[in-house]
Amino acid sequence: MDKVTCIAFLLYHSSKSQDIREKAIQLLNGDVSIRDLKRNTAIQAQLILAESALRKNKIDKHHVQKFAEEFLLLEV
Numbered sequence: 001m002d003k004v005t006c007i008a009f010l011l012y013h014s015s016k017s018q019d020i021r022e023k024a025i026q027l028l029n030g031d032v033s034i035r036d037l038k039r040n041t042a043i044q045a046q047l048i049l050a051e052s053a054l055r056k057n058k059i060d061k062h063h064v065q066k067f068a069e070e071f072l073l074l075e076v
Contacts, residue, residue, distance in 0.1 A: 001064045003054065007034065009067045010050035010059065011043070020046055025071050 005028060012024035023043055026032040037047050053059065 001061055001068070004028070004034065005068050006054050006059055006064055007047070007050045009064045010053055011046055012067065012071075014046045014050060019043075028068065028071055029073050 008024045008028035011027065012021050015021070020043055023032060023037060023040070027034065027037065034047070037043050
């Protein structure tokens with residue numbers, strides 16, 4: 001899995017806040033960038049924690065794949 005997908009997964013599962021979950025899905029679909037999220041003070045702390053967890057490799061790739069399959073929007 002790529003870095004953005006993993007961070008989106010970690011963000012989505014880091015909070016029950018609907019706003020953060022929506023931002024995670026937007027990140028997954030490319031509607032918003034990591035740089036944009038770093039400017040948003042409401043999500044900044046969760047983003048730092050997600051990046052830290054990714055660096056420590058504490059992520060189950062199978063769960064990330066299921067998350068991407070569920071929320072990734074494909075346009076044909």
